Amino acid sequence: MVSDKKIFESDVLVIGSGVSGLTFALKTAIKFADAKIIIVTKDKLSESNTNYAQGGIATVFNETLDSFEQHIEDTLIAGDGLCDEKVVRMVVEDAPKRLQELIDWGTKFDRNDKGEYDLGREGGHSQNRILHHTDLTGAEIERALIAKVKTQPNIEFLEHHYAIDLITEHQANKKQTKRNSKISCFGAYVLDEKKSIVKTFVSKFTMLASGGSGQVYETTTNPRVATGDGLGMAYRAKAEISEVEFIQFHPTALYNPGEYPAFLISEAVRGFGAKLRDYKGEKFMHNYDEREELASRDIVARAIDNELKKSGAPHVYLDCTHLDMEKFKDHFPNITEKCASLGIDVEKDFIPVVPASHYICGGVNVNKNAKTSIKKLYACGEVTRTGLHGGNRLASNSLLEGLVYAHRAYLNVCKKFEKTKMPKHIPEWNDSGVIKNMEKILITHDTNEVKTIMSNYVGIVRSNERLKRAEKRLHVLYEDNKRLYDHSELSSDLCELRNLITTAYLITQFSKKRNENCGGFYNIDLV
Known part of the structure; x- marks a missing residue:
């Protein structure tokens, strides 16, 4: 049972409960049995983009019919020249081991009449290489991971806990920090939605695995929780972000x-x-x-x-x-x-x-070890830009990316675990001076307006004029939201709106800077 205290310490704080966050938490908990790992998630533990993934996971599982080189080539072609080939090779070649781990943890993939894995094929793939569980692969992976994670006594789950902001020097010491400067992460401020209090989570290492941003558009395949929270938090913490103009729209919703x-x-x-x-x-x-x-x-x-x-x-x-x-x-x-x-x-x-809006190919920049530009902050999954997807994600490469980068983050944390100390003197959240009677209609109206702006002006096909209009209207929404946020009692709806506006702003700004059409980005004025 969760106590009423407001400061919580843990060796590892994981924000998000999809394939990336659960895999990282599980591996770390098994390796360090005396460590404390906390997973915070804004909804139920199972509510994530992973849970809604239908297709499967791409991997070279039958080398007599397929090869790493073919999977690499397919990924590079889909990425339209913007993939990091070294990253692509690393992920593709590591895929079979990571898939075998999932299987060992209880994930059941479909087999054919011969007892062999029934490998499917999707758009952009030259061979049948998709492992799947009927058309509910993500739900099966989520089921198996949650069951396995629950066997670890040193992992604590906190559902309905909404991460508001990462804690950096700016919050801890009230010092203004610049993007690209040396910044460290000390944990996160998290809203306990049921108790309506903001808790301070202090940690040695923080994993940002908060998922995608599909809710920034009117029509999306993403669940309601995909509101760009990780991008918003990372941007405010001054992490490096790139290539968020590449939005993948699933053709067939x-x-x-x-x-x-x-x-x-x-x-x-x-x-x-x-x-x-x-x-x-x-x-x-x-x-x-x-x-x-x-x-x-x-x-x-x-x-x-x-x-x-x-x-x-x-x-x-x-x-x-x-x-x-x-x-x-x-x-x-x-x-x-x-x-x-x-x-x-x-x-x-x-x-x-x-x-329908389906996947954002860019995000928080991470290196091959899932490290962000902020010290002690790791990130995995759709919230990141790894270099794997380039301008357009190849189908069924996303779950694979989450598995590989969660593993590499775990390996990197292992090297630093014993010598990293717990941060000290982190201040509690200050909510003095807020009002209690904010009208929810204001949030609902602005949320709908963000979706309308993005769908009409920053959708599948864009133009310079559309992007200018989006920028102007988003600026007005930003100013309105800032006034609400600064003076109102916090709620998850208000915080989600804040992150939706930030994510929409980033997509629009990066779209304005992109001077050529490639991958999932298309501006009619650049034809």
């Missing part, structure tokens, strides 16, 4: 107005052989790329966006009717069931789909 977040029709469905058709029922992907439906996500998403703009239609279709239905329903039971619940019989009917 189920068109179902009013459903939020959007239900994802996995990339693996197109890998299985499904075809895209326009509003009239005609195929169109051959007009955009020779790989047709198996082109990378940026190409498919822009193709659909163009078809929608030409026709004025609200959606296009995904045609599965020609496929082996017995195998299809076995591979994609969740998708089949979801469609059926809406009166769509995948055996006879086309599935209406639209692109």
